[in-house]
Structure formats: C-alpha cells, structure tokens
Amino acid sequence: MTTHDTTAQSAAPIEKKLQPFGGYYTNKVSGHDPELTETGAGTPLGEYMRRFWHPVCMSIELTDTPRFLMIMGEELVAFRDGSGQIGLLHAHCVHRGASLEYGKIQTRGISCCYHGMVFDVDGTCLRVPFPQGEEEEGERYRCSIRQGAYKAFELHGLVFAYMGPPDQEPPFPEWEGNFTVENGDELVPYSNFEHCNWLQVQDNSADNYHTMALHAKQQVTGEHFQGTTFDEVGAASMEVPPDMHFVPVQGGRGLAGSGARRSDTDHMFIRVQHQVLPNLSLHAYTSEDGKKKKHFSRFHMIRWTVPVDDTNSKMLGWRVMGPGIDTRGVGDKGMVGYEAIDFLEGQVAMRRPERFGHYTLDDIPPIPADHRARDNYKDCQYAPGDYEAMVSQRPIAIHALENPTKFDAGLYMFRKLLRDAVRGSNPQAGPEQFAQWLRDCGSQPNSYCSGNVFDLPVGRTTQEEVTLRRFLAKQVVAIISESESLRGQARTDFVKSKMALLQQDVLEKRHA
C-alpha cells in the first residue's frame, strides 16, 4: 500500500465529495436562495422589507445637486429642496424618463432638466411649461401625472425613507426613546458600501465565531499589518471565541445573541447583540477590555443593512460616541462617516490609513465592483477584514453549499425568523402585527443589546468554568426578558439590581 492509498483505511466506501483531491465532485455551483436574498419590487422579501423604515443615505449626501441612489433595485434621487423638505423620487421623470439626478433643486421641489416639469417631494407635478394660450391644457396635463415619491426624513445625519404602500406606513421605532444616548454622547452617522448581497452583511452581525480569527493578529500575514485588530485596541478578549446562547425575542421579531467569554482570571464578559427583522442590528461596546465590572452598558453601534440591489448593499447607521459608552476613550470621530468607520480595519472597500482621516463625498475614488480590481488588493490579502470576508462569499452567498458548525446557529436562526416573517408563518413578525407592536410600545421598543462584565474568578476546573459561562450567557438574557414590561430608568434599575444579585449568587455558591 502506498501512502496515497486511502481506500484501505475503511471498509465503507467514502462519499464521493469527501474523497481526497475530489474537488471535481463539488465543482457545480447551485443557485442562491431568492426568498432571503432578492429584494426587488414585487419579490416576497422585497415586499416585506418595504413595510419598514430604512436609512437610504447620509444627510451629507444631500448637496446642491440631486443624489442618485439605488435602493432595493429601485433607481431614485434624493434631495433637500430650498424650503428644507426631503425628497425621494423615482429617478426617471414621469414625462419621458430623463433622470432627475440632472434636475435643478427648486425652492419647492425639483425640476427635470429635459422639459422643465417641476415635482414636489410628494410627487405632485407643480408646473408644466406649456406655451402661452395653452395654459388650460397644461393644467389638465399637470393634474394627470405624478412622479413616484416616497416619504423621507432626516435623523442624526441619516435620511430615512418608507417605500411601502402609504396606508400601511408603520411608526418609526426610536429604540428606547433616544437610542440610549447618554449625556455627552452623540450619534455619529456613517455609510459603508458592500459589494455583495445584503444578507451576508446581516449574517456577519450574528456571526460571533469570526472575531477570533478575522479580527485577530494571527490572521495578518507577516509584517504587512495595515491597521487595527481587537488586540491592537486592547479588547483582546474579543479574540476568544465566546460560548453563545441565541434566543428569538419579542415574538420572533428579533434575535438576542448572548456571548460569554473570560476577559481575565477575575472577569467574565457577557456581550448581548440584538438583531431585529428585517435588517437592523444593535451592538454593544466594541472596544470592551472586560477588566472592570460593568452591568447593562448599552448601544455602541446601531446599523441597518440596506439592499442596494441583489448584489450590492450598504451599512448605514450610527456609531455612539462619547464618554458614556466609550469608557476607554478609544473612539475616533474623525474616522466615522462616509465610507469610513473607526472600528477595526477592513470595514470598507477603500481602506485608508488613519492619518488621512476619512473620505469626503468629493475625494473618494471610484470603488471597483470587483474586489480583486482594487489598488489595495494585496494589502487586503495581507490583513483582510469584514469587507473582504463578506464580498468574497460570492456576490450572493449560496446557502446550499454551506457546511455550518454549531457556531453558525445565530445566523441560521435569524434566517429562519426572516423566512417565517416573509412567508407569514409567524404572523407576529408580519408587517401589520409588527407595526401594531411598535404602536403599543409608543414606538420606543426595548433592546436586548448590552455589554456586561461580571466580577467572577475563573472556575476551579474547566468543567466549572464552562458551566459558569453557559449559565451566565443564559441568565443575562433571562433578566433582560424579565424587564420587557418596564421602560427607561425603571428598567435599567431593575436589570442592574438583578445582575448584581446574579453575581452575588454565583459567588456565594462558589464559596459554599
């Protein structure tokens, strides 16, 4: 028998696709899952998504010229008219199709460059330039047309829009009233483009398994390190894979993912992420070193993954900045904005060294849709980040080819929640009941998102330590669930007192 002969190792025949050098048996690529990835008008997911408010661009993108946008496959223009109203209109003029991106912003509305028709932000045609003596006919024509329009508004530097049927408009949810911004903290907007389907970007939010590889220094080739890993920002505990506990919450409208990991011999760090259907994720402090007790620290990043079309998407959201959340003072506001974020390296296609700050609308170079065509391609190979991992999963990741581990449970659960919502098999997450739930809580739902550090010495045995991690991951979510009927400070006080009791309880049992 030669060393290459594997046939004698087992009596049972090896499944073809598991044969050594058997790539031939897995070289046929199946199709993507349209139900969870396609969001064009009229698709099941596209219809579901159009029942929610989404950010579509940053306020700074609204300048003295209209901004062309593609959202869920629809060509749109956004602008702020002279009276301060935000317009989001179908790009192609209802007259004969010229794009309103070449139009002129008016005191009220926008005029089309081709024949000068003027449209208000709600799509009303305000003016049709008919010749003298034919005003009456012009007026009849004016009243017979309407430009496609969507309701939009600005909040903390982002432009939000509702692209569904007007009579089904849901309330805009302000999570916990003001997104838990504490005194002195602020919501700093950003927008990062991803050249891939929206779902793999959303999947990444529930993928706690990747941080210990992708964001660790060990993943960087040689001395070519270009930027920041968790190790570099002193949050090395994030490089330890956590024990994860995922639970659908709030009637299956979202998913809480609680990860327990040891930050040092005296501290256990429990980080809870909250994902909300269809495309929101709320993230706890990303620079936590886990060295000091901390209970129920709140949002550090609030972001939506917005489909541009089926093979492009963008993350739009806010980084919460200031001493309330950023207890270690490592945030860098100068690095948060358009195509930039102060969070690790490799979040954006055209990463740039910190010393240059972030791009503005005017100086960002064209981003090639092919990630291998970037000037910085080799640098990105030396030190890849989330952008590289996500866009290289193919333009639309193919779920049928995946071989998930138990650590992928969170994103698989989120996909199931989404599928159930789209199919109507979980009516609570359907558009109507979702909107009613928001109205019932005054449009200020509670979030599970939190960072928690417990003063707890390491277990005396591996088994004790593992049991403790799993117990705490569950208990933290259970405490937050118990607080669901409370609001504001009363809820915070309740959660913090319960967490203090939990810590005390665990310590007493340890010493018993």
Ligand code: FES
């Ligand atoms: S195409 Fe717009 S006014 Fe004619």
Ligand SMILES: [Fe+2]
């Ligand atoms: Fe990541």
